[in-house]
Amino acid sequence: MTALPIESALPELRRQLNERGSAVLVAQPGAGKTTRVPLALLDAPWLAGRRILMLEPRRLAARSAARFMASLFGEEVGQTVGYRVRMDTRVGPKTRIEVVTEGVLTRLLQADPGLDGVGAVLFDEFHERSLHADLGLALCLQCRALFRDDLRLLVMSATLDAAPVAELLGGAPVIESGGRVFPVETRYLPDKPEGRLEETVARAIRRALAEEAEGDLLVFLPGTGEIRRVEALLADRLQTDRGRIRILPLHGNLPQDAQDRAIAPSEPGVRKIVLSTSIAETSLTIEGTRIVVDSGWMRVPKFSPQTGMTRLETVRVSLASADQRRGRAGRLGPGVCYRLWTETEERTFAPHGTPEIAEADLAPLALELAAWGAADPGELRWLDEPPAAAYRQARELLTQFGALAPSGAITPHGRRMAELGMHPRLAHMALRAVPLGLGPAACALAALLSERDAFRRVSSAPSPVAADLRLRLEALLRHGRSGATGEAAPAYSGMTADASALRRAAAAAADWRRALGLSGEGGREPDVDACGLLLALAYPDRIGQNRGGGRFLLSSGRGAAFAETQTLSSAPYIVAAELDDHGAESRIALAAPVDVRELERTFPERFAEESIVEWDRSTQSVRARRRKRLGAIAVTDVPLSKPGGEETIRALLDGLAVEGIGMLPWTGAARRLQQRVLFLRRHDADWPDWSDEALERTAEEWLAPHVAGIRSRAELQSLNLVSVLEAALPWEKRRRLDEWAPTHLTVPSGSRLPVDYADPEAPSLSARLQELFGWTETPRIGGGRVPVTIRLLSPAQRPVQVTRDLANFWRETYFEVKKDLKGRYPKHYWPDDPMSAVPTNRVKPKP
Incomplete structure (x- = not known):
């Protein structure tokens, strides 16, 4: 066996694992850690004949490492050295080293939390920081804390920041090895x-x-x-x-x-x-x-x-x-x-x-933790904890599927989902499909969706790749019948089927059928037309309603569209199995059509009927509809002839909030009444706020009792707004209103003149100067607190003076004004003593 750089580090590694039970190995590329470390630990006393599990993040690397180590023993894979990867296991009763992919370790831990018969778990290439690697290490740490204090843990990598990992392992030693790298x-x-x-x-x-x-x-x-x-x-x-x-x-x-x-x-x-x-x-x-x-x-x-x-x-x-x-x-x-x-x-x-773990869909992780018995990720030790928002969304999805109880505990349905080893969406679909008689189709569909797309674009083909999942299922069935190894389906819209992907999908579908107890239905082919209904089980938030041009409104409320024209572009309803998250409208990659009536028959609990009574700005009226909804989708929408009275009033008030208070029939009298109350409020906070903003805000209190049966802006114009506003005032305030804020004042000439309250700080009265002779005191309103502003007019009704002190005007200013006016209006009455003169509304007082 050729010497490799890692061998110089092996004695220290063996010693630390023997004494400390864990270690971090940083070995440069080419050092030989993947194939030499497991072999070096086989005769360790603490292993005592038990197995070594070594995790590889990729299936290809797992198989390659197992084959190489087996060759060093002169054996086939499956004897001393074996591997377990998804849908491919080569181990035997004599296997001492098992190279597994990370999802396999999770399954082993869930089946046996104490890892009976395992002496060490090695995490190779940990720097890749896959979700399953982080989960596997967290579960192994708890396994060791609760059940197996003798379980050895070794984390290995070439480009790892070792200090945080060593701390997570309880202060484990870091062992470094150079590599055999040429320039x-x-x-x-x-x-x-x-x-x-x-x-x-x-x-x-x-x-x-x-x-x-x-x-x-x-x-x-x-x-x-x-x-x-x-x-x-x-x-x-x-x-x-x-x-x-x-x-x-x-x-x-x-x-x-x-x-x-x-x-x-x-x-x-x-x-x-x-x-x-x-x-x-x-x-x-x-x-x-x-x-x-x-x-x-x-x-x-x-x-x-x-x-x-x-x-x-x-x-x-x-x-x-x-x-x-x-x-x-x-x-x-x-x-x-x-x-x-x-x-x-x-x-x-x-x-x-x-x-x-920072960017992944955490639904599988949340289900695994629930099956493990962890109510919260914080119960385990992580290198990086799962992000709270993504984890919360994952648990909400699992609760919606019935995998988690409201308390957060896993349900029997959730435990069955975890045992299947599919994504939770697909596991829920498969389990719920069985009582519908669609189990075989669900297994085939889950297998297709668990693989990369089995169809691909032919580089020379101008047509878009069809998004229809039924074509993939047909290809899978044809592949299963023919055993074809080449193109398993005819070309369709520039596509051919990837036979290797179909082969893996067929094997997975068979495994899942056995897991669901459907192996006895071997002669029953999946129902291709059930694709949409099954996808609705897995993706209830991705049911889409056509809104034209290949664009769809999803039941989640988001928009989605096909990037290019498809046969599904004109389908009334689809379910999207794969779509991205770019822009306002996600691009649909895989979908199947679905009959909304079949959805309603199968899942009536998902549909909700509601009466919609709302303000319609285009018609300036209350619009009443009866809708049947599937999430954000309105499946039916028909006029409602007799909406409820309260709902109509509420919609009318909503319209007032949208259109503004000017929507009401404001006559001059109504505005003057509003101004009088605002004047009194300016000087006494006990009076109500009748500003436009406040009236709009409190319309439910003062307007609602008077608009029963009114459904449009036009009908609102029949309201007597003065009466409506007066009704909002208690009787005592209505009495005081006329006393403290009179609409008119009687002047010395006997004329009854209006008071203008447009300026609540200074209500005013306009009168020709001759009508006020003898009026020595300025009139006061607001309970005597506010003098009226007097606007004195010439005989031609033009303003000549403004005052809030009539006595002073007569004494100081009148004579200057008289000189000017007498010259212009010589026929009119201009006495020398205005304070004792006879007032008149004529040219001269009657003799």
């Missing part, structure tokens, strides 16, 4: 790239082939779509090199034999270009790799608690990930790394990636 020359772009990412990557690959005469290329791309497009570009432009260059994709959706071909050594005389997602960042050694081309991007899921949706975002890699990728070129000899960004851009890269 790698790093080449940056001189300028920021322009144009499509795939074109930039294809140019960099051709440049690397020209500059480096030897070695295979490992190319990192964000996802499978970019891999296919780069593959097509290279196939077109490397025609002369066919036979000497092989282009091989590598991602988690490939069948195992295709993955094996990508990581196997090249044939003599052939150079290999491996187009990979971030699956090849860690744990794998791809034979022959000497050149890395790093696009600098990766695709990660991000969940929004506000919308309940997960979107895939293409984001910049962290510096740690970029270094991991670069290190792939130096595993077997000196290498070269082409970084498709500038050195200046690199200064903006984050040091480490964001833990998945």
Whole structure:
């Protein structure tokens, strides 16, 4: 066995695990930690013949590590060394080392919280910080605290911030090991790239082939779509090199034999270009790799608690990930790394990636914790606690499904959901489908939705990929009947079926049918037309009503639309199984049509009938409708001929709040009454506030009793607003109103003149000067507190003087005014003593 750098650290590691029970191992790429550490612990005294579980974040790495370790024993996988990954288990009664993916560890812990027969759990590549890794470590820590103080825990990584992990493990020692990394020359772009990412990557690959005469290329791309497009570009432009260059994709959706071909050594005389997602960042050694081309991007899921949706975002890699990728070129000899960004851009890269727990859909985590018996995440120890908003939304969803009781405890239905190992939405769908006779269809649909989409766009096809899930289910059924290994479904709208994805989905569907006790229904095929009804079980918040142009209103209240015209664009109702969270309208990727009448027959409790009586601004009237709702969707909406009186009044008052107090029939008399009360309130707070704002705010108190039967603005005009307002005043205040704020005053000439209350600070009376002769005292109102402002007019009714002190006017000012007016109005009466003169409303007083 070839010596590896990790071996110098193994004695210390064994000692610390023996004495302390836990440790953190930081080992550089190429050190050999993944395959040598488990083997080195097999004969540890504390293991006492028990098994070692080693977690790998990816299925490909788990299988590869298990096969390599088994080969060192000269054995097949499943003897001393085995693995457990989703839908693929190779272990036997003699297995001592089990390499498992992280979801498998959770299932093992839920089935046996004490992990009987397990002596150590190793967390490999922990720096990837997957949700299941964080959960697995939290559960293992509680397992050790409650049941197994002898359980050894080891966290391993190449690019890990070790101190927080060591603290979480109770002050565990940190052991470091160098790696076997050869020099790698790093080449940056001189300028920021322009144009499509795939074109930039294809140019960099051709440049690397020209500059480096030897070695295979490992190319990192964000996802499978970019891999296919780069593959097509290279196939077109490397025609002369066919036979000497092989282009091989590598991602988690490939069948195992295709993955094996990508990581196997090249044939003599052939150079290999491996187009990979971030699956090849860690744990794998791809034979022959000497050149890395790093696009600098990766695709990660991000969940929004506000919308309940997960979107895939293409984001910049962290510096740690970029270094991991670069290190792939130096595993077997000196290498070269082409970084498709500038050195200046690199200064903006984050040091480490964001833990998945901070951005993921936490419904699976919340269900696992409920099944574990933890009422709150705070009962466990975490490196990063689940975000409160996302966790709260997850528990609300589980409660809606009946998986959690109002107390927060898991229900029998929730426990069955957890046992199935599906996403909670799909588990709820499968369990509820059984009594409807749709169990087989639900299992097939859950399997399809648990895989990446089995249909893909053919690069040369102009048509959009159809979003109809029924086509996928038909392909799955055809695949199952024919056992086809090529294209399992005919081309449809530019699509072919991915046989490997269908093969995995078929196996998962069979497993779930057995788990639901449906294995005896082997001859019964799933009902393709039940897709929409089943999706409504899993996604009750994503039932959509067509509102034209391929746009839909979802039952959650959000909008959604197809990016391109689809056969489903004209469906009256759909259920969206996959959609993003971008913009005001999410883009629908997968959906199925549904008959709303069938939904109502099957789930009558989801529908609610309501009478809607509301103000309609367009008609300026109360509009009454009877609606049947499914969440935010109005399934039916018909006129309501006889709405309730109180509802009508409430809607009319709502209209007043919208349109404003000017909607009422304000006559001059009504405004004057309002002004009189406002005048009295200005000087006595015991009087009501009749400002427009206050009247609008309190309309329910003073207006509502008078508008029964009125349904429009036009009908409101028949109201006698003076009577309505007067009715709002108690009798005593109505009496005082006339006394303290009279509408008119009788002047010395005998004329009865109106008082103007427009200015509540200074109510005024306008009168011709001759009518006031002999009026020595200014009249006072407001209970004698406020003098009336007198506006003195000429015989032609033009203002000549304003005063609040008549006596002073007669004494001081009258004679100056008299001179002016007598010259202009010589026929009128201008006495020398106005205080004793006879007042008149004529030219001269009667003799």
